[in-house]
Amino acid sequence: MYSPAELARLVNDETRALAQDLDTETDPDNPYQFLCEDGCGAKVVLTLAAYIAANGAWLDGHKPA
Numbered sequence: 001m002y003s004p005a006e007l008a009r010l011v012n013d014e015t016r017a018l019a020q021d022l023d024t025e026t027d028p029d030n031p032y033q034f035l036c037e038d039g040c041g042a043k044v045v046l047t048l049a050a051y052i053a054a055n056g057a058w059l060d061g062h063k064p065a
């Protein structure tokens with residue numbers, strides 16, 4: 001079984017791969033819905049470029065130190 005945080009990471013990575021296949025990586029008007037990677041289940045809307053730059057998706061204050 002995956003932990004909620006691991007599952008969020010897997011889902012986000014699939015979203016990233018799909019977005020890159022669709023070649024919308026650099027389009028700022030085309031955000032995707034990611035899952036907060038601390039496993040809280042919240043949705044985080046980011047462009048693909050922002051997701052890659054942050055190396056993940058977290059709500060403000062949710063990213064582990």
Ligand SMILES: [Zn+2]
Nearest residue numbers: 036038040062
């Ligand atoms: Zn969170």
